[in-house]
Amino acid sequence: MxxxxxxxxxxxxxxxxxxxxxxxxxxxxxxxxxxxxxxxxxxxxxxxxxxxxxxxxxxxxxxxxxxxxxxxxxxxxxxxxxxxxxxxxxxxxxxxxxxxxxxxxxxxxxxxxxxxxxxxxxxxxxxxxxxRTDRRPVTGEPMDETTMLAIANAAEPQGAFLRFLGPERVPALATLAASASAAQPADPAWRAELDRWIDSGASDTGVPVVNIPGQPVRTPVPERDFGRPGTLPMRGSAAGAAVYAVLYGEEDDPAAWLSAGRALSAVWLMANELDVSVVPISAITEVPGTRRGLRELLARIGWPYLVLRMGLTDPRSRGPRVTPRLPAEETVR
Ligand SMILES: Cc1cc2nc3c(=O)[nH]c(=O)nc-3n(C[C@H](O)[C@H](O)[C@H](O)COP(=O)(O)O)c2cc1C
Incomplete structure (x- = not known):
């Protein structure tokens, strides 16, 4: 910093x-x-x-x-x-x-x-x-408190809060993630929609297969199953010292979601400076039932917006961002 x-x-x-x-x-x-x-x-x-x-x-x-x-x-x-x-x-x-x-x-x-x-x-x-979203496992080295505090403090000026969950809450979070991840693919319309946003390299949007794990990462909390394996090498898929945090706030309306996004960016950019990778796990807050469950897990201190998996990475293995972007002419007038 x-x-x-x-x-x-x-x-x-x-x-x-x-x-x-x-x-x-x-x-x-x-x-x-x-x-x-x-x-x-x-x-x-x-x-x-x-x-x-x-x-x-x-x-x-x-x-x-x-x-x-x-x-x-x-x-x-x-x-x-x-x-x-x-x-x-x-x-x-x-x-x-x-x-x-x-x-x-x-x-x-x-x-x-x-x-x-x-x-x-x-x-x-x-x-x-x-x-970038780096879905590979993090290192086994734990994040120290100063790092976690700097990341959490980045959220508040943007109008939302970030709370790291203690290890005792991770099994309950894993149960919510498993439940959300089982519910969504049961709907063929959901599967078709996800498939439309997987990019084989010809588009300016979507998640490219090169950024989807080639095999599931063995993390304590299940992550997005994109419905097909990608080509991102996993270097052994041990979980490492991943920690979990929840972005939350006082309201649950579009202005609050906008603040949540501002906070997500502030947290992620700060994490990046500190060699901490961030992977959002949004299935839990996409599905109404598990979103309610997460609110209970937070003891109703606020409305949960997004769960984040974080952990230290080796900056030498970071690599360039591989997701495409739309040209500015299409998004800026
Ligand atoms: C609101 C939001 C929800 C997301 N949810 C997930 C998710 O559940 N799983 C995942 O692997 N990535 C998730 N992502 C990461 C996006 O897939 C990623 O930001 C996008 O593909 C662009 O890639 P980049 O972050 O490397 O630039 C999410 C990002 C945002 C902003």
């Missing part, structure tokens, strides 16, 4: 330069994680304002009918855009779901002026291009 500030610009940016900065931020946001790499966002740039829209054409209508995972994904993209603007020295205000008559307008971001550029935001922007 890095600290320190670079002073704010004293000359305000022109309208044209601000437009360029917003366009650039929306382009950077395309790196964000999304459910099945659906990239369900659209951006509209105007003078000093960046609007984030949900793209319902890329919603998982069977697995995610309410748009929870879609909105969390868009929230992650919003946080990526904010990181890019912070590095350009631009302060912003964000209004979530600003117009109740247009619920697909998820957020309006307005530039407020120049702010100091921090070394911390520069480090986060570096992490944007390095972050």
């Amino acid at each position: 890095t600290t320190g500030n670079i002073p704010a610009r004293t000359v305000p940016l022109s309208a044209g330069a601000t437009w360029n900065a917003l366009h650039q931020a929306a382009t950077v946001a395309g790196n964000a994680p999304s459910i099945h790499n659906t990239q369900p966002w659209r951006w509209h740039v105007s003078t000093g304002v960046l609007d984030l829209w949900a793209d319902r054409d890329r919603q998982l209508t069977v697995a995610d009918p309410a748009g929870r995972m879609l909105t969390i994904s868009c929230g992650a993209a919003l946080h990526h855009a904010l990181v890019a603007l912070a590095v350009q020295g631009l302060g912003t205000i964000v209004v979530p779901v600003p117009d109740p008559r247009r619920p697909d307008l998820l957020a309006r971001l307005t530039v407020t002026g120049n702010v100091p550029i921090t070394m911390a935001s520069i480090a986060l922007l570096d992490a944007v291009s390095l972050r």
Whole structure:
């Protein structure tokens, strides 16, 4: 982690330069994680304002009918855009779901002026291009408390919380994951939808087979079964010292899901800086019954949004990101 500030610009940016900065931020946001790499966002740039829209054409209508995972994904993209603007020295205000008559307008971001550029935001922007979903097992080395605290603390300024579960709660979490993973494939429409988002290499969206484990990872909590083996080598599939955390918050509505996505991005970028891998396990919060079960597991302290598997990785084995992205011309106007 890095600290320190670079002073704010004293000359305000022109309208044209601000437009360029917003366009650039929306382009950077395309790196964000999304459910099945659906990239369900659209951006509209105007003078000093960046609007984030949900793209319902890329919603998982069977697995995610309410748009929870879609909105969390868009929230992650919003946080990526904010990181890019912070590095350009631009302060912003964000209004979530600003117009109740247009619920697909998820957020309006307005530039407020120049702010100091921090070394911390520069480090986060570096992490944007390095972050990836690494479904391989983590190392056997446990994460220390300082690392866990730094990751958990990244969530709160974005409007959600991250709670690491103690080992005594992991068996109950595993039972919920097993139940969700058994329920979903029983529906042929769910299986067909998942299959449409597995990418054999010809598309700009979807999870590529090269990023799907070639054999199941023996983790304490079952992870997404993509319905077919991929080609990601598993180097032996022992679980390593994986730990589990839950992103949660005070409400269960689109504005809260957007905050959850912002927090997911902040947590993941911080984890990346600390050589910690993150794998979301969203089946538990996609299925209503197991989502309720997880709320009970959290002793009803909040509404659960997403379970994350985390653990230390060897940075030398990280490798480049392999998931494709849509060209900016398709998502930014
Ligand atoms: C809301 C959300 C839910 C996700 N759920 C899962 C999941 O259940 N299992 C999994 O392996 N990956 C999951 N992912 C990771 C995505 O598949 C991944 O972000 C996407 O394929 C893009 O790849 P990248 O993260 O390497 O850029 C999820 C991501 C998000 C944002």
